Amino acid sequence: MPSSDIISSSEKLAKQKLTIAFAESATAGRLAAEFSLTPFAGEVLCGGIVCYNVCIKKDVLGVSDELINKYTPESAEVTEALAVQLSQIMPADIHIAVTGLTKPGGSETPEKPVGSMFIHIRHKARDYRDYNVFDGSPESIVLQTANRVAQLLLDII
Numbered sequence: 001m002p003s004s005d006i007i008s009s010s011e012k013l014a015k016q017k018l019t020i021a022f023a024e025s026a027t028a029g030r031l032a033a034e035f036s037l038t039p040f041a042g043e044v045l046c047g048g049i050v051c052y053n054v055c056i057k058k059d060v061l062g063v064s065d066e067l068i069n070k071y072t073p074e075s076a077e078v079t080e081a082l083a084v085q086l087s088q089i090m091p092a093d094i095h096i097a098v099t100g101l102t103k104p105g106g107s108e109t110p111e112k113p114v115g116s117m118f119i120h121i122r123h124k125a126r127d128y129r130d131y132n133v134f135d136g137s138p139e140s141i142v143l144q145t146a147n148r149v150a151q152l153l154l155d156i157i
Contacts, residue, residue, distance in 0.1 A: 002034045003143075005150035010038035012157055013094075020153075021092035022048035023061060023082040026074065026100035026117065027142050034146045046092040051082065061085040072107035074099045076129055079118040087122055094157075095122040096149060102138035117145045123156055 002010075013020060022031050032048035035041060049060065054073045057063045063081045071077040082097035100117035101108050108114050119130040130152055134144040 002037045003147050003150065005147050005154065006034050007038050009150040009153040009157075010035055010040040010044055012154060013044040014040035016157055017043075018093040018157060019044055019046045019091075020094045020096060021046040021086055021090040023051055023086040023095070023097040024048055025051050025057070025079075025082070025098060026102050027098045027145055028052050030142050031096065031098065031146050031149060047090060049086065049090070057082065061089075072112075074101050074107050074112070074116065074118065076118050076120070076131060079120040080127065080129065083120040083122045083127070093123065094153070096120070098145060098149070100141070100145065102141045115141055117141065117148070119145070119149055119152065121149075121152060121156060128152060128156055 024031055029050045035045050051057045051061055061082055062085045063078055067081055068078055079097045079099045083095045087095040097120045101114045104114055115133045115135055117132050117134060121128040132148060134141045
C-alpha cells in the first residue's frame with residue numbers, strides 16, 4: 001500500500017492534469033510501482049526505466065562515460081543527466097531520476113555513505129535537486145526515498 005504522501009501527491013498531480021515518468025537506479029522500479037498502486041495511477045503515471053546497471057544508464061539513457069567516470073554512477077550529476085535524457089525519450093510533464101546507495105558495494109565513501117540517495121526532478125524547464133542520507137535496510141531506504149519524492153512533488157506542484 002502506498003504511503004499517504006504518495007497517494008496525496010498522485011491525487012494532486014491528477015487534479016492538475018500532470019503526468020510523471022521515472023528513471024530509477026537504486027529504487028529499481030519501486031517508485032513507479034508505488035505510484036501505480038494509487039487510485040490516480042492511470043491519470044498520472046506514464047512509465048519508467050530501471051537503470052540499475054551502469055550499462056543501461058549509458059546505452060539506453062545516453063549518459064556519457066566521462067560523466068559516470070568523473071562523478072560515479074551514484075551522484076547528483078549522473079542523476080541530473082538521467083532526468084534530462086529521460087525527458088528526451090519519454091513524454092511526461094515531470095521527469096524524475098533517482099540514484100543512490102542502498103547497500104555496500106557501490107561507490108560509497110565517508111562523504112557519500114550507504115543510504116545516500118540522489119533525486120532530480122524536472123518540471124516546466126526547472127530542475128530540483130535533493131540529497132538525503134537515509135538509515136535502515138535497503139527496502140527501508142528505498143521506501144524513504146519514495147516518500148521523499150512524493151513530498152518534493154507536493155512542494156513543487
